[in-house]
Amino acid sequence: MIALAVLLCAGAAAGGVAQSGDPVKKAKDVVRQGELQLEQMRREIRDENYDAALRVLEAYRDAVKSAHAGLKASGKDAEKKPGGFKNLQIHIRQNIQRLAQTILTVPVEQREPFEAIRRELDTIDRELIDALFPRQPSKKAGETKPGRFTP
Numbered sequence: 001m002i003a004l005a006v007l008l009c010a011g012a013a014a015g016g017v018a019q020s021g022d023p024v025k026k027a028k029d030v031v032r033q034g035e036l037q038l039e040q041m042r043r044e045i046r047d048e049n050y051d052a053a054l055r056v057l058e059a060y061r062d063a064v065k066s067a068h069a070g071l072k073a074s075g076k077d078a079e080k081k082p083g084g085f086k087n088l089q090i091h092i093r094q095n096i097q098r099l100a101q102t103i104l105t106v107p108v109e110q111r112e113p114f115e116a117i118r119r120e121l122d123t124i125d126r127e128l129i130d131a132l133f134p135r136q137p138s139k140k141a142g143e144t145k146p147g148r149f150t151p
Contacts, residue, residue: 044056
């Protein structure tokens with residue numbers, strides 16, 4: 001619980017920067033804070049405190065969604081100025097994989113909310129990739145990108 005309080009204080013302190021209006025800075029802040037939040041979630045799961053773990057993961061998801069929305073609303077061309085887009089995408093991709101592994105340690109009957117958030121993060125990751133690489137060949141109906149795992 002002390003770690004959660006420290007995490008919330010760190011989030012509040014960084015919140016001033018994240019609220020500054022610079023979406024790239026906000027995305028980079030989310031990357032920094034996200035690592036702390038996900039580590040806290042893993043600790044809560046290890047301690048079998050699944051409700052607290054879910055609350056931390058929901059806060060992380062909300063921060064990622066907010067940063068992504070800010071980047072999209074900025075009107076910046078992610079292909080030409082990838083700054084925050086690339087940082088956020090790499091961070092999300094790495095943590096989707098870690099999250100999938102962590103979810104396996106959650107009891108089956110409590111996994112669905114965690115899985116739902118993982119799927120949301122995967123959707124954001126795909127949107128970021130599409131923004132960073134808009135000149136991809138057109139996809140046919142039902143076709144997925146090679147090497148991409150789609151549960």
